[in-house]
Amino acid sequence: MNILITGATKGIGKAIAESLSDTNTIFATGRNQKLLSSYENYFVCDLSKQEELEKLGEYISQNKIDILINNAGEYIYSKIDEINYSQIEEIISVNLKAPLFLTSKAIPYMKEKKWGRIINIGSISGVMGEAGASLYSASKAGLIGGTKALALELAEFGITVNTINPGWVDTQMGNESAEEGDWTKEELLECIPQRRFVTPKEVAGMVKYLISDEAKGVTGQSINLCAGLSVGC
Numbered sequence: 001m002n003i004l005i006t007g008a009t010k011g012i013g014k015a016i017a018e019s020l021s022d023t024n025t026i027f028a029t030g031r032n033q034k035l036l037s038s039y040e041n042y043f044v045c046d047l048s049k050q051e052e053l054e055k056l057g058e059y060i061s062q063n064k065i066d067i068l069i070n071n072a073g074e075y076i077y078s079k080i081d082e083i084n085y086s087q088i089e090e091i092i093s094v095n096l097k098a099p100l101f102l103t104s105k106a107i108p109y110m111k112e113k114k115w116g117r118i119i120n121i122g123s124i125s126g127v128m129g130e131a132g133a134s135l136y137s138a139s140k141a142g143l144i145g146g147t148k149a150l151a152l153e154l155a156e157f158g159i160t161v162n163t164i165n166p167g168w169v170d171t172q173m174g175n176e177s178a179e180e181g182d183w184t185k186e187e188l189l190e191c192i193p194q195r196r197f198v199t200p201k202e203v204a205g206m207v208k209y210l211i212s213d214e215a216k217g218v219t220g221q222s223i224n225l226c227a228g229l230s231v232g233c
């Protein structure tokens, strides 16, 4: 299978690429060319820039992508009265507009083949809300809404669309956002029922399941992978 993963240079995206690369062809994207050059197939793209995003769309159309994993994302911790317009533009562009646009480019080939998988990496912040992260929460909640609509629209073509919502994950983003917030890491861990961060490998494992034949009936779902965070302390 041809699998395109956005944000494959580190963290969750890299773990997904590593877990799927033995039996599939990986197409990796990100901004950091140096990190991307470890992949055989890669495309450098800043998802917040329309021109670059459109070129990545063409790359997707040309490469017969069977599975699209919209993983790249950005986080910003900022109180609502402190945000500016360009921050809104950046977060919504990378976390919401880009996944929808790239999906639109991947779908024609999947429809033709009558098989396809779209997996979005959302966040528990898009399910529950996160104080001080309204832009991020709104962008991820948008992804969950889009997932449900697309699942309905594409069901007849054998294409499934799902969102995985990680809680805190042990990556650069997870650790930096934990530092930016008002709580210490110890206080944060107290709020997570399993008292731990999820690992990127666990998210990759869920992706592996969702692209498997066993998961063909799973579509339109918003799957929380959060060490219990979504159900209480």
Ligand SMILES: NC(=O)c1ccc[n+]([C@@H]2O[C@H](COP(=O)([O-])OP(=O)(O)OC[C@H]3O[C@@H](n4cnc5c(N)ncnc54)[C@H](OP(=O)(O)O)[C@@H]3O)[C@@H](O)[C@H]2O)c1
Pocket: 006, 007, 008, 009, 010, 011, 012, 013, 029, 030, 031, 032, 033, 035, 045, 046, 047, 048, 071, 072, 073, 074, 075, 094, 121, 122, 123, 124, 165, 166, 167, 168, 169, 170, 171, 172, 173, 174, 175
């Ligand atoms: N870590 C957590 O606690 C956590 C929790 C819930 C959800 N998530 C979600 O999981 C996904 C992956 O997060 P992560 O923890 O693996 O983060 P990470 O370690 O910071 O990695 C983010 C990835 O996204 C890419 N990226 C960021 N901005 C980009 C842009 N403008 N254009 C193109 N690529 C861009 C980065 O690549 P370059 O630097 O090469 O551009 C990198 O590969 C995100 O959608 C995030 O919201 C993470």
